[in-house]
């Protein structure tokens with residue numbers, strides 16, 4: 239079953255495969271399995287050092303390139319103008335694609351300069367090498383600055399979001415500007431099994447805590463990119479994100495959790 243639902247004006251597929259840590263033949267196999275079971279959005283990054291693995295997984299899948307939404311991220315040391323262009327060309331070669339659906343600024347640090355970095359992203363988009371521009375790990379003021387410099391609209395903001403770490407003000411910015419909030423580490427890297435309120439909601443629905451975490455994020459309007467290796471986890475995440483519906487009380491209960499864990503502080 240294909241994933242048809244999308245988020246934001248750019249139409250980012252609502253369920254994607256996170257690939258951080260997928261490596262080697264087994265990692266490529268996970269990517270192929272995910273695509274063949276219906277995932278259409280694949281998320282990687284230069285810093286994961288697995289773009290070739292992800293590319294092999296994409297190439298082996300029996301799904302045409304134009305049906306896929308392939309996203310990668312330019313790491314913090316490649317954000318000078320020429321380095322954006324060169325490293326993106328390398329990323330595309332490793333991924334085996336002639337264009338990217340979404341290219342993110344991974345973090346606004348180090349060589350990031352809004353004027354020159356984002357000019358390079360605009361250039362890539364004008365040349366047709368990328369379809370959409372995204373940002374990741376930005377704060378509200380950094381989103382404003384990016385909008386002031388970009389010709390392209392921001393299509394997606396990838397941010398840490400799970401029951402133990404939320405940024406409601408950033409979700410509101412996404413809603414106000416009609417771009418996709420993409421929740422990374424949507425299972426809190428596996429920690430959702432230890433969160434009592436998530437476990438309780440899961441028991442009520444005869445579901446797993448992982449499924450509930452994904453359903454809660456979808457209810458909040460986020461796209462989700464859970465990482466999984468086994469076919470069993472890939473399939474259960476895909477199904478949960480598309481079909482499990484929480485009621486308002488469930489969502490409120492998870493919203494009310496006392497937050498304690500940011501997994502990826504700067």
Ligand SMILES: NC(=O)c1ccc[n+]([C@@H]2O[C@H](COP(=O)([O-])OP(=O)(O)OC[C@H]3O[C@@H](n4cnc5c(N)ncnc54)[C@H](OP(=O)(O)O)[C@@H]3O)[C@@H](O)[C@H]2O)c1
Nearest residue numbers: 256257258374422423424425426427428464465466467471
């Ligand atoms: N933009 C950024 O700065 C940034 C930072 C971090 C992550 N990300 C992106 O977000 C993606 C996801 O985040 P993440 O990798 O940190 O963690 P995550 O998706 O929250 O959790 C992944 C962990 O949960 C396990 N898992 C997955 N599905 C499961 C299921 N149904 N039942 C039980 N366990 C399950 C996985 O194990 P198995 O592999 O064994 O299935 C893995 O250990 C990354 O892969 C990456 O693409 C982006």
